[in-house]
Amino acid sequence: MDDKTFRNAMGKFATGVTVISTFVDGEEHGMTANAFMSVSLNPKLVLISIGEKARMLDKINEAGTFAVNILSEEQKEYSMYFAGQIKEQRNIEFGTLNGMPVIKDALANIVCKVHSKHIAGDHTLFIGEVTELVLRDGAPLTFFEGKYGKITSPVEQ
Ligand code: FAD
Ligand code: NAD
Secondary structure, three states, X not given: OOHHHHHHHHOOOOEEOEEEEEEEOOEEEEEEEOOEEEEEOOOOEEEEEEEOOOHHHHHHHHXXXXXXXXXXXXXXXXXXXXXXXXXXXXXOOOEEEOOEEEOOOOOEEEEEEEEXXXXXXXXXXXXXXXXXXXXXXXXXXXXXXOEEEEOOOOOOO
């Protein structure tokens, strides 16, 4: 099986989009990620998966903390920017929650300290213990078949 077929298959799983943020050596760093899941209620744990080539990997290893920012449908540009799909450098004004940089106006800012990690192939899975969160109303940005979208019509109950 080639990489493209694998990615095409994984792309059939519709997800939201997050920006992972952290703070190390006096600097904020952000990275777009859709590999995110809720893991445990007691204790409250979430999981993210970071590629071995991503600069974010060393930064989370060093900081021991990260935030997950769930993007709204108005925040596609943040996703593109923090995935390196917009080349020009921008001055991003982060918000702060529990001392962590967070994306303003995201649907949720979830601050975590690293609980455990597991290297799996070319990614590292970080399990984060949630220490603080903030929620906002709004609709999510989605990612399906490699394309951004929005939820237009909820399924009838
Ligand atoms: P960089 O390439 O270093 O940073 C990304 C961009 O953000 C750069 O332009 C950088 O200058 C800018 N930036 C970062 N911090 C700041 C700051 N403080 N101020 C101003 N600009 C800043 N990869 C994964 O490993 N796991 C995933 O789950 C994942 N999901 C993805 C989902 C989607 C929808 C997309 C589009 C990409 C996804 N990626 C994922 C790929 C990942 O987002 C990119 O490979 C990313 O560029 C790698 O991150 P990096 O830490 O090397 O960031
Ligand atoms: P795509 O068609 O590559 O993505 C479809 C799905 O494939 C993603 O939702 C993800 O589940 C999976 N996928 C893609 N790249 C992967 C990787 N390197 N490791 C594990 N799973 C991966 O979408 P696209 O618009 O071409 O993506 C833009 C860029 O972002 C690409 O370079 C892609 O590799 C990267 N990306 C990485 C991940 C990840 O590392 N988990 C997830 C999504 C996108």
